[in-house]
Amino acid sequence: xxxxxxxxxxxxxxxxxxxxxxxxxxxxxxxxxxxxxxxxxxxxxxxxxxxxxxxxxxxxxxxxxxxxxxxxxxxxxxxxxxxxxxxxxxxxxx
Numbered sequence: 001x002x003x004x005x006x007x008x009x010x011x012x013x014x015x016x017x018x019x020x021x022x023x024x025x026x027x028x029x030x031x032x033x034x035x036x037x038x039x040x041x042x043x044x045x046x047x048x049x050x051x052x053x054x055x056x057x058x059x060x061x062x063x064x065x066x067x068x069x070x071x072x073x074x075x076x077x078x079x080x081x082x083x084x085x086x087x088x089x090x091x092x093x094x
Contacts, residue, residue, distance in 0.1 A: 006063075013063045016071035017054030020047040039089035043082065046074055 001009075027044040031037045050071055057063055078085075 009063045009065060009068060012068045013054065013057060013071075016068065016075070017051060017058060019075065020051035020054060020071070023047040024051060036086070036090050038093045039086045042089055043078065043085065046078065050074065 024044045024047050027040045027047075031040050050067075053067060054071075057067060
């Protein structure tokens with residue numbers, strides 16, 4: 001793999017890792033401010049998994065394109081459907 005490609009892989013992996021941590025922290029903070037607990041926790045679980053995997057990758061200093069591709073897909077899908085899923089989960093668990 002070329003140096004430029006490797007550099008992009010590292011940068012994008014770190015962005016996904018930090019975004020995942022930020023998302024989980026924001027969901028927990030929203031719960032403490034009175035938002036629905038169960039839907040927020042359920043939507044935070046995939047990001048928590050990505051944060052853990054990203055932390056392991058960061059610690060080992062080994063990155064993989066599958067993490068980047070899966071992270072981009074996860075972030076896109078969850079952000080697009082977040083409001084709809086939030087309401088559906090709230091109505092289901094209510």
